[in-house]
Amino acid sequence: MKKNIKKNNFFYFSITLLLLSLPIANTNALSKHEPIQPIPLQVNVNKKLAALGKMLFQDKRLSKDNSISCESCHNLNKGGTDQKQFSTGINGTIGSINAPTVYNSGFNYRQFWDGRADTLEEQVAGPVHNPIEMGSNWEEVITKLSKDKNYIQLFSELYHDGLTGKNIQNAIANFERTLITPNSKFDQYLRGNKNAITLDEKKGYDYFKSYGCIACHQGVNVGGNMFQKFGVFKKNSDNSQEINKVDLGRYNVTKKESDKFVFKVPSLRMVSQTAPYFHDGSAKTLREAVDMMFEYQLGRQAPDHVKDAIVKFLISLAGTTLYQKGDQ
Amino acid sequence: MNKSKILFVDDEKRILRSLDAAFKFEDEFEVYTSNSAEEALRLVKGDQFHVIISDQRMPEVTGVELLEKVREVSPNTMRILLTGYADMDAIISSINEGEVFRYITKPWNNKELKDTVYQASRIASQYLNEATPLSKTKKEDHTPDFIKGTEIPILSDPLEISANVITQDNTNINICESLQEGILVLEFDEKAKSISEFVKTEYESQYPISIAHNMDQTIESLSQKKIAVVVACLGTGRGEISTLLKLLKKEYPLANTLAVADRADADEAIALINQGQVYRYLPKPVSKGRLKLSINSALVYYNKCKQNPTLLARHFVESVQSEQEPSPWLDRFVSAMSKLTRRKVD
Amino acid sequence: MLGQITRSPKTKTFLISTLILCAISSLGFLYFKTKININTYNETTAQIRALSQLDEAWNVEVLKSSANLSHNYDNISKLSSKSRQLKQNILSSELNKKSQDMKILKNSLDHYIKFLNEKEVQTEYYKSSEAILRNSERFLPEIIEHTIDNIRSSNPDIASDLSKLKSKIYNYILFSDKADRMLSYKTIARIKSKIKFIEKEEIRLSISNILSHVEVILELKPKLEEYLNNIILSGTHQASSRLLDNYSSHYGLLIKEAANYRLALLVYSAALLVTLLFLANKLRLSYIKINHSNKKLQSVNFKLKDLNDNLEHKVKERTNTLSKTLNQLKNSQMQLVQSAKMAAMGQMVAGIAHEINTPLGYINGNVETIECFFSKIFQLISQISETLVLIDKNGFNTFQTQQAIKHLTKQIKTIQEEEYEPQVKELIADMQYGLNHIDDIVINLKNFSRMDRAEFSKFDLHQGIESTLKVAHNSTKNTCQIVKEYSDLPKIECISSQINQVLLNLIINACDAINETNNKIEKKRMGLIKIKTFCKNSHVFIEVQDSGCGIDEVTLKRMFDPFYTTKDVGKGTGLGLSITSKIIKNHKGTLRVTSKLGIGSKFTIGLPIHQSNNIHQNKSSEPLLLVG
Known part of the structure; x- marks a missing residue:
């Protein structure tokens, strides 16, 4: 068996080499073989459910002191984040981790930086119960929401067991699934519109691929489908900075040494609007982020023009927030 | 005087x-x-x-x-x-x-x-x-007539008078000297049977008991036997008997009569007192004790009178006032009685 | 004891109901047992199968990825996510139930899940490692040639090392030879030691980059192979097969069991049916019985009705006879009362007669005596006349005359000395008194009886008491002293003869009571009868109190009963108080008795002053004399 695999490896490696020796820029050949896939233009979600989910998403009663809603940290007008390093929870408590974007979160195979939630539904419960975020619980929330006749009616319509935590989660998740940003310039390009992006952006994409960013930031969501250690070439421990709990990443979930500093690879789709970057919001600008990535993850250098092009490319990833146009 | x-x-x-x-x-x-x-x-x-x-x-x-x-x-x-x-x-x-x-x-x-x-x-x-x-x-x-009519001697000697004449003793005392004197029971109807039987049982041993069922028998007994006590049961035909008793006292005052009356009759009783000087008048029901007591006391008194005939004077009777028509036996009786007394005197 | 329990109807119904309940529940139970939910089995099996298929696809994707045939990790990630979902489903299915029968499967399930989890983990590691490795493997050739060229001139030894390294690493990449690996590490170490000799910063950086990348390759490559192996050979397939086998065999057993239960159910149902039929038959029989007895009952009913009618007729007859008898009895009673009254009257009359006899006695005696006296007087008168004749004839002084005058004088002297005149006067006075007395008695008798007045009329009670006392005088004169305590009384409406009757009754009774006391003691004492009258609340009250022997409890209860008497036979009729109480009732009055044995009794009569409706005479009240 091993020998077989070895043989396979050899075979495929050779082909890879051949392919790589060819000029990289072959932008005309758009195919399904691109590592980045365009965001689908539609999602299949129950309209009413999504509407209810939206109501809940924007409902501050989900927090203990009725000051924080989901939208407070995942602002739909701010790229699905609050554009702050750390979010503010109830009682003005500053959080410890950077809020990832809600947009396209449906395409992530896990939720949270440490991937502890399998589904969007699971994720909803997190902030609600987090004492430094919404600091509440479903009982409280339900008590508050059940005074709202509208909710009662909607829930009884849509769910046979009415207003429950599970159903709240389900409604919000369904709403979140509608938050896709299709039809970005880059997606249009992927779809065949060669002139959708500028030359620089094209170059940026090529560099993105050739330098190896694409190894992790791939798929429909340009990331969000795997875990990776933050600091492959440069260890975190090299840093003089303190190590917080959040920095341990996946280790907090699996408690395996090998999972220290391992995070879910974030989606780069909305990076143009979601500064600051990384789990600790330590990169204030895209350029900074790119620099850090090169250092920690790629273990190589690149000239400025390369990095700039990459930044431009990244900006071109941002699509339209569909919800503004109304549901499908 | x-x-x-x-x-x-x-x-x-x-x-x-x-x-x-x-x-x-x-x-x-x-x-x-x-x-x-x-x-x-x-x-x-x-x-x-x-x-x-x-x-x-x-x-x-x-x-x-x-x-x-x-x-x-x-x-x-x-x-x-x-x-x-x-x-x-x-x-x-x-x-x-x-x-x-x-x-x-x-x-x-x-x-x-x-x-x-x-x-x-x-x-x-x-x-x-x-x-x-x-x-x-x-x-x-x-x-009074009696002095003329009778032959009872009037004694000059005063007699002893005892205070307690009648004994209260219930026992049969042999009071009579002679056993010949007896008791006559006049049983003219069935009701008197109990009396005669009682008298028999009680006194048979000591005295001859005669029972007369009618007037003839009575006269016979009286004339032939010595009678100390007459127990007369006054029931039916009591008029006759009471007349007899009255006459008896007159003619033969020694005998003491006990009248046991069926029912108490005031007039009868008064007549028997006044005309017959009846010794005892006992209306029924009469207790055995009472009867016995009376008979005993009568016997005692008989003895006493026998010893002291002057006592008899006390019991002088009025003439008989009988409402009835003179009975056929009346004369017979009187003659029998007079014979008896004459004999007595002898 | 069980017998006793079953006998009580409550427990019987209780037992029967529990029995029925048990039967039904066992039936239900059996039925329930025969039912096997195949659906869940099917579902779960499908899920397992789906997962298994997914598993296969997963392997394929991973292989594709490793062969660089897939362009991103989306597929793998999607499958992995799906697998997680399916895994969750299975875990929430019946397989993961903590029930007894599922424990057998738990082992295989746990196993399967474990493998799945392992696979996931390995997949994650694989992705991470592969990404880095890919990059390094691509970057290395780019940089290493370049660097070797750059450094050849300045540091040829390093350059040769690098070349060596390059060939080694390429070899390793291709063939994963351990020897190459080792040598590579050695070469790296050598180069690292020499790196400080390089002057150009740039080149130094490049070389360090190269070295780090080589290290990464060296580190990650074997790991990646391991991960890949683990993924492909995760054993999930076997585990899932085993799980399925166990599951199906488990269900096979269940089905067998169900089949057994079905059989049992069949048998049980059959038995139940038989029992039901049996009971039904019994019921039918009992119904027949009931019908039969019902018919019998009806016929009996008819007979009863006939008898009943007959009975009613007989009862009517009897009632007639009884009422006739009752009338007869009433008549007899009245006759008896009448005769009792007659007897009492006789007694009463005897008393009255005696009362009259006394004055008659001395009147009669006195008449005769006075006659005697008169004869003497007439004698004297004749003697006087003779003497006067003598005087007239012979003159005063003759011896004869003188003798005669002497004789006369003597006579007159006797008359005077012996107080003829006063005595005669006295006797005459006595006679007058006596006649008055008799008259009085007769009047009082009339007053008392009042035969002419049987209606309600106004009556002076005190007068009544007085006349009654006179009538009873004979009885009371030697026995008791009468004390009167009168208050002012108005005249009352009553039947006076009846009231007098009542008063007489009470007074006589009082006398008798006192006599009773006297009989018991040696020396006779005069008793006391106190008659008190007073008026209160529109009623008049008469109290007759005696110092007699008193009345005992037994007598008190019965003394108003007719024919009840405490006196000897022939002495009392026993009707006095009974008639008294009737009379008082008739007058709407009250009669109360208080008594103490040995001390005395008190009878209190209360009579209303006015009689409102009692105008006409009540026939039941007897207006005749009666002494109890």
């Missing part, structure tokens, strides 16, 4: 005044009147009275009770009950306890009363004073 003392006792003063006045012209008597029994008794105790006449209805003590006491205190005093109230109890007790000489009802006839009192006084005199010479004449002749 000593006057006979007579005493009238009544609670009604007018009666006493009337009686006193009635005897005003009778010089023979010294009339005393008393309003109360107590006083009367005192008088009798204190002096010798021939006759005492008392009313029955008095406060505190009845006449009979008084006479009873008088009998105890002065047995020789003749006792007469004069009363307006025919109380059966009084009558019977006057016979049985008081042993009265006469029973007179109010209103009385003055003459009859005087006659009776004279009679009584005469009898009493025999025992109380020296013999009052019979020759003592009065303006009115009160000499």
Whole structure:
């Protein structure tokens, strides 16, 4: 068996080499073989459910002191984040981790930086119960929401067991699934519109691929489908900075040494609007982020023009927030 | 000449005044009147009275009770009950306890009363004073017939008078000297059978018992046997029997009669006192003890009288006033009786 | 005891109901047992199968990825996510139930899940490692040639090392030879030691980059192979097969069991049916019985009805006879009462007669006596006349005359000395008194009886008491003292003869009571009868109190009963108080008795002053004399 695999490896490696020796820029050949896939233009979600989910998403009663809603940290007008390093929870408590974007979160195979939630539904419960975020619980929330006749009616319509935590989660998740940003310039390009992006952006994409960013930031969501250690070439421990709990990443979930500093690879789709970057919001600008990535993850250098092009490319990833146009 | 003392006792003063006045012209008597029994008794105790006449209805003590006491205190005093109230109890007790000489009802006839009192006084005199010479004449002749008619000797010797004549002893005492004297039971109807049987069982051993079922048998028994006591059962045909008893006392005063009456009849009883001087009048139901007691006492008295015939004088009877038509046996009886007495005397 | 329990109806119904309940529940139970939910089995099996298929696809994707045939990790990630979902489903299915029968499967399930989890983990590691490795493997050739060229001139030894390294690493990349690996590490170490000799910063940086990348390759490559192996050979396939086998065999057993239960159910149902039929038959029989007895009952009913009618007729007859008898009895009673009254009257009359006899006695006596006196007086008068004749004939001085005058004088003297005149006067006065007395008695008798007046009329009670006392005088004179305590009384409406009757009854009774006491003691004492009258609340009250022997409890209860008497036979009729109480009732009055044995009794009559409706005479009240 091993020998077989070895043989396979050899075979495929050779082909890879051949392919790589060819000029990289072959932008005309758009195919399904691109590592980045365009965001689908539609999602299949129950309209009413999504509407209810939206109501809940924007409902501050989900927090203990009725000051924080989901939208407070995942602002739909701010790229699905609050554009702050750390979010503010109830009682003005500053959080410890950077809020990832809600947009396209449906395409992530896990939720949270440490991937502890399998589904969007699971994720909803997190902030609600987090004492430094919404600091509440479903009982409280339900008590508050059940005074709202509208909710009662909607829930009884849509769910046979009415207003429950599970159903709240389900409604919000369904709403979140509608938050896709299709039809970005880059997606249009992927779809065949060669002139959708500028030359620089094209170059940026090529560099993105050739330098190896694409190894992790791939798929429909340009990331969000795997875990990776933050600091492959440069260890975190090299840093003089303190190590917080959040920095341990996946280790907090699996408690395996090998999972220290391992995070879910974030989606780069909305990076143009979601500064600051990384789990600790330590990169204030895209350029900074790119620099850090090169250092920690790629273990190589690149000239400025390369990095700039990459930044431009990244900006071109941002699509339209569909919800503004109304549901499908 | 000593006057006979007579005493009238009544609670009604007018009666006493009337009686006193009635005897005003009778010089023979010294009339005393008393309003109360107590006083009367005192008088009798204190002096010798021939006759005492008392009313029955008095406060505190009845006449009979008084006479009873008088009998105890002065047995020789003749006792007469004069009363307006025919109380059966009084009558019977006057016979049985008081042993009265006469029973007179109010209103009385003055003459009859005087006659009776004279009679009584005469009898009493025999025992109380020296013999009052019979020759003592009065303006009115009160000499009773009996002195003329009978042949009973009048003795001069005063007799001992015992206080307790009748014994209270219930046992059969051999009282009669001769066993020949017997008891005659007049059983004229079935109801008297129990009496005759009782008498038989009780006295058979000591005395000859004769039982007569009709008049003929009675006359026969009386003429042929010596009878001490006659137990007469007054039931049906009692008129006859009571007449017989009356005559018997007249003709043969020695026999003591006990009348056991079916039902108490006041008139009958009074007549039997006055005309028959019946010894005892016992209305039914009569207890065996009572009967026995009476018979015993009758037997005792018979003995006494036999020893002292003068006692018989006390029981002088009035003439028989029979309402019935003279019965055929009347004459026979009288003749039989007279034969008997003549024989006796002999 | 069990017998006792079953006998009580309550427990019987209880037992029966529990029995029925048990039968039904066992039936239900059996039925329930025969039912096997195949659906869940099917579902779960499908899920397992789906997962298994997914598993296969997963392997394929991973292989594709490793062969660089897939362009991103989306597929793998999607499958991995799906697998997680399916895994969750299975875990929430019946397989993961903590029930007894599922424990057998738990082992295989746990196993399967474990393998799945492992696979996931390995997949993650694989992705991470592969990405880095890919990059390094691509970057290395780019940089290493370049660097060797750059450094050849300046540091040829390093350059040769690098070349060596390059060939080694390429070899290793291709053939994963351990020897190459080792040598590579050695070469790296050598180069690292020499790196400080390089002057150009740039080149130094490049070389360090190269070295780090080589290290990464060296580190990650074997790991990646391992991961890949683990993924492909995760054993999930076997585990899932085993799980399925166990599951199906488990269900096979269940089905067998169910089949057994079905059989049992069949048998049980059959038995139940038989029992039901049996009971039904019994029921039918009992119904027949009931019908039969019902018919019998009906016929009996008819007979009863006939008898009943007959009975009613008989009862009517009897009632008639009884009422006739009752009438007869009433008549007899009235006759008896009448005869009792007659007897009492006789007694009463005897008393009255005696009362009259006393005055008659002395009147009669006095008449005779006075007659005597008169004869003496007439004698004297005739003597006087003779004397006067003598005087007239012979003159005063004759011896005869003188003798005669002497005789007269003596007579007159006697008359005077013996107080004829006062005595006669006295006797006459006595007679007058006596006649008055008799008259009085007769009047009072009339008053008392009042035969002419049987209606309600106004009556002076005190008068009534007085006349009654006179009538009873004979009885009371020696026995008791009468004390009167009168208050002012108005005239009352009553039947006077009846009231007098009542008063007489009470007074006589009082006398008798006192006599009773006297009989018991030696010395006779005068008793006391106190008659008190007073008026109160529109009623008049008469109290007759005696110092007699008193009335005992037994008598108190019965003394108003007719024919009840405490006196000897022939002495009392026993009707006195009974008629008294009737009369008082008739007058709407009251009669109360208080008594103490040995001390005395008190009878209190209350009579209303006015009689409102009692106008006409009550026939039942007897207006005749009666002494109890």
